[in-house]
Amino acid sequence: MTSGPASAPPSRKSSAWDLRAFRALADERGLLLIEDAAHALRACRDGLRAGAVGDLAAFSFYANKVVTTGEGGMLLGRGDLLHRARLLGRHGIDSSVWRRHSGRRTVDYEVTMPGLKYVMSDLAAAIGLAQWRKLSAFTERRAKIAALYTVAFAGLPGLATPAVLPGVEPGWFLYSVFIDPAHAPLTRDATAERLLAEHKIATSQHFHPVHTLQAYSGSARCPLPVTETVAARQLSLPCYPAMSDDQVRQVITDVRGCSRVWLTWVSGRP
Template sequence: MKAAALPFLPWSLPSIGREEEAEVLDTLRSGWLTHGPKALRFEEAVRDALGVEDAFAVSSCTAALHLALLAAGIRPGDEVITPSLTFCAAPNAIVRAGGTPVFAEADPVTFNLDPAAAERAVTHRTKAIVVMHYGGQPCDLAAFRKLADEYGLLLIEDAAHALHAWRDGARAGSVGDLTVLSFYANKVMTTGEGGMIAGRTELVQRARLLGRHGIGISVWQRHGTQRTADYEVTVPGLKYTMPDITAAVGLQQWRKLPDFTARRARIAASYDRSLAGLPGLLLPAVLDGVRHGWFLYAVLIDPVGCRSRDSVADALREIHGIGTSVHFKPVHRLAAYRHLETDLPVTDRIAARQLSLPCYPAMTASDVQRVIDAVHAVWT
């Protein structure tokens, strides 16, 4: 059979089973659809797994980032250091909270924010650092914790890619003053749309208040025990809560997360074995002491002759029916941020070469082999 005759293999697909279906049905039949008992159970599960003080389930990681920056008290004139090689959600949230993002350079091996570059970006206006765990490999958490403590900055972990990852024994999401998680459709586990903000009690409580209109007591807490009008708005807030229908999916996906990650790690190991040695193809480097979360299998492709990252992506899609993705368009190059005139040559170099191959539990062994064969075919 010709490769092109096979069904399209997307870059990412969720793994949803009967457990999620049953949990959602249970919620639909329960009479309680919005943030309530299931969201509370999901929050407890994440809080306990990360070993942090508190967690609040929200509608997306973007909402969690916005709440984190508001809870951090970011104000106009405040600077927040962040990588550029990330999704626009964190820089956008920094701006929406009134602050100014300051983009710092990436580490050329892990593609994470470089702690030394972050330190060079600190000024008297810096209030916080938002780090990100690129592709699921935790950044240098110990170095960033030290940096934040030394300069009196708030450390926010954007752990959207690293729901189940460790570095030197510390779980991604357990070190920051606040951590945000994403359960977006393409993530390591998903609720379709969804997120969580976790961390120190007083900050998460502030985020909870701000994410619930500024009302101190939830609808679920008021339900049946108080008059519904018995509430106060102590601060002008927003509405970012995760509904129980979503949390139902999250509860079951969270349970499966270790298995999902293990399967991703096996696929990554197959790629490592089978794609090593192709000229101009740099495979992901995993540092000693890291348990990678494998959201991304991120390779770099050196431009040689007429082969480039984009030509490889086109060939995989058009000839072999295989989807890929790019992580990321660096944020300092996006129209909304160009005026900051940031110079980040390492970030630019990675961004021009990076390609994410399919790597998810719904892939069969023959899907994995198909990707390997297709990459070899493109290289010959």
């Protein structure tokens, strides 16, 4: 890392990374710091919100994120970089449509650089504003569900719940458990299949390690056994603000039921 932009690791499980350490590294090397905060809206570490220290920070407003506009997202950061991003996102035109139709002739514009069409629609922005007003309630509900899960799943064989470090406040976009096939009654995949087939509970697996994807095949410069192990064990359970208390209790009951398969076998074996 001696030139070009520096990018902090993507924020997983809606938690912020050690932003001060990344800021210090970027400053030491004379680099830009770009935060991939797609999952980390409202996440906080040591008093700093995700997006607070980067030269740029990107948040996602896709349909399943903490708040949504259906598609799109948000950039935070330095004014000069945001100005350039706006130009790139509207074909390099130096003035927005609103400005051209409200304070100057519509023909009075210049294309200052090659760009693409990345502007958010007015309809999507209106949805986003309504969602933004609910952000606190959304994150509080997610945190409550996560707390219930963590207590309910404590001590289940082969199942680890998310660890929250001191000083960290996750946004809980995801609630991921990690299933060790050597100690759990069912593998991660078998657990997901059982929850869906028997209880109609959908789960997700996040994510494929980048170096295992076709486009990046062979890119790893060294073995990455921890990355591959974590990816093979990770399972995201339902965790979203519209979940009712009854639905949360049902997920808890059925996940614990998967563990009872193990407990029944152990107690009944010769």
